Amino acid sequence: MLESDPFNIVEGMIIAAFAIGAGHGFYYIRAEYPLAIKRIQNALAQCRKAGLLGRNIMGSGWDFDMEVRLGAGAFVCGEETALIRSIEGERGQPKVRPPYPTVKGLWGKPTCINNVETFANISAIINYGGEWFANQGTADSGGTKVFALAGNVKHTGLVEVPLGTPLSKVVFNIGGGVKDDKALKAIQTGGPAGGFIPASQSEMEVDFGPLSKAGSIMGSGGMIVLSEDDCMVDLSKFYLSFTQEESCGKCTPCREGTTRMLEILEKITSGRAVLEDLDKLERLARLCQQTALCGLGRAAPNPVLSSLKNFRDEYREHIVEKKCKAKKCVALIRYQIDPETCIGCTVCARNCPVECISGQRKTAHLIDQERCVKCGQCFEVCRFDAVERV
Ligand SMILES: Cc1cc2nc3c(=O)[nH]c(=O)nc-3n(C[C@H](O)[C@H](O)[C@H](O)COP(=O)(O)O)c2cc1C
Ligand code: SF4
Ligand code: SF4
Ligand code: SF4
Structure with a gap:
């Protein structure tokens, strides 16, 4: 949104600031998103030039301006109190609430903190009305939500759907279904701190309430499709390590x-x-x-x-x-060569990084299990499906 429709966010923030009587606004953007930073700075400069930002905006007597502050990439700096401290130049660590930022926020002043998606809705709500917006979603949450659809799904990318859309519709109708037509195992929503929703609950409507009841969150809008080839223990370890x-x-x-x-x-x-x-x-x-x-x-x-x-x-x-059915947990799997299928082409031996595959040309090869580091290279390069992962 910051990259492709920056003026929409700028407009939403100006309206929000006017509503609460704010004098200054900030964009807190991670430095790893240079295009978003450039486009917002460009939009702010154009608005200043047009008299939509700065002193006495459009002769109203109201002064308001905005600036961009860069984040150094800490996930916790998305938490509102840590974000405030980061802008203040302090170490980005959360604080006990209350007081909430709306009472005592940036430099001790009342502060409204919202997500970009929230500000993006404001001008549309004003243009088309609250009823129109409420009709887009569910009884509890109006409007749409953008998801980053990824993982074992045929079509990945950003997807915008009305809140209340069933998860299965996003995965199958929009995402084209599970990659290689494998069975759907679960859908992980909400980014690294989100939970897994099993395939049996894929008819669930995406909304804050149902997701949290299922042990997940809406979070950053990540939606990762998992197939029968994914190991839930390995994935839990992956997310928790983050x-x-x-x-x-x-x-x-x-x-x-x-x-x-x-x-x-x-x-x-x-x-x-x-x-x-x-x-x-x-x-x-x-x-x-x-x-x-x-x-x-x-x-x-x-x-x-x-x-x-x-x-x-x-x-x-x-x-x-001591088994990983999905064969993702390296310590619980091993590679072996089927002597009946191996034609002795030597490709695996030449690609093994620790040179632990032996065998003469045109004879079956053998893996020294003691020395194998389970890198999977032999499995990848064998064109005769002679290397087995068990
Ligand atoms: C650890 C953590 C990371 C977060 N990261 C982000 C983030 O990257 N972007 C964001 O908009 N909100 C993030 N949030 C949520 C914000 O703190 C805040 O609640 C939200 O932006 C409020 O906006 P909304 O009420 O308009 O949704 C994060 C929250 C936590 C606890
Ligand atoms: S250590 Fe405490 S304050 Fe810091 S990120 Fe974890 S929960 Fe938040
Ligand atoms: S690449 Fe396959 S066929 Fe060739 S030697 Fe290795 S296991 Fe045998
Ligand atoms: S898994 Fe890696 S280390 Fe083990 S035999 Fe194959 S190529 Fe060599």
């Missing part, structure tokens, strides 16, 4: 909780866990969810809790049978 790394460390439940949870997930995916670890993982996740200071720590356990709830058998399989 939030663990992004934890600002201010409060114990999140700083220590995400680290200990990640350790347990690493134990499970490497075949070193026992069943009691599942109870520990669940207890820690709930503790973090209920007691962390900000939204990052409170949402970080979502992938863990939703996968434990809906895919617990997969966790048990990793622990008891």
Whole structure:
């Protein structure tokens, strides 16, 4: 939105500022989005020139201007109190609320913080009316929502749908269905701190209430399609490793909780866990969810809790049978060559980074399991499907 329709956001912010009597506005944009920064700065300059920003806007006697502040890429700086501190030039860490920013925000002044999508709606609501907007979505949430559709789906990209659209419609009608026509396993919504919605609930309407009831969030609008080829334990570990790394460390439940949870997930995916670890993982996740200071720590356990709830058998399989059915957990898989199928072309041996494949030309090759680092290169390069991942 910042890149393709910057004036819409500028207009929304000017109207919002006028409504609350604000004198100054900020765009907090991560430095990794130079195009968004350039387009907003360009839009602001044009508005200043046209008298839509600055002193005595259109002769109204009202002064208002805006500027862009760059974020250095910390996820937690999206949390409103951390964002305020970051703009103030302090370390971007959340603060206890209350007081809320609307009472005591930037430099102690009442501050309205909203998402770009919220500001983008304002001019349309004024142009077409509140009733028109409310009719677009559900009884609880009006309007549309943009999702970044990705993962194992045929067509990826940004998708805008009215709130209340079934998840299945986004995945199958818009996204064209699961890649390679595999079975849908789950849909992960809300970014790294979102939860997994199992395929059995894919008729769910996208809205804040149903998503949170299912253990997920709307969050940043990420929508990742997962197929039968995805491992829920491995994915939970992947998402948690992100939030663990992004934890600002201010409060114990999140700083220590995400680290200990990640350790347990690493134990499970490497075949070193026992069943009691599942109870520990669940207890820690709930503790973090209920007691962390900000939204990052409170949402970080979502992938863990939703996968434990809906895919617990997969966790048990990793622990008891030391098996990863989706063959994603490297420690639980191995590569072997079928001597009946191998024609001895030597391609795998020449591509193996640790030179652990032996065999003469035109004879079956063999992998030295002790030395194999499970990089999967042989599996990728064999044109005769002789390398098996088991
Ligand atoms: C850890 C964390 C990261 C966040 N990141 C963003 C973000 O990148 N962009 C954003 O608009 N809101 C982000 N938010 C939400 C904002 O803090 C804020 O609640 C939201 O932008 C309010 O706008 P709205 O009421 O218009 O939705 C984040 C929240 C948390 C807890
Ligand atoms: S929940 Fe995590 S990110 Fe939020 S204040 Fe606590 S340690 Fe920092
Ligand atoms: S690439 Fe395949 S066919 Fe060729 S030697 Fe290796 S396993 Fe055998
Ligand atoms: S998985 Fe990698 S390390 Fe192992 S045999 Fe194949 S190419 Fe070599």
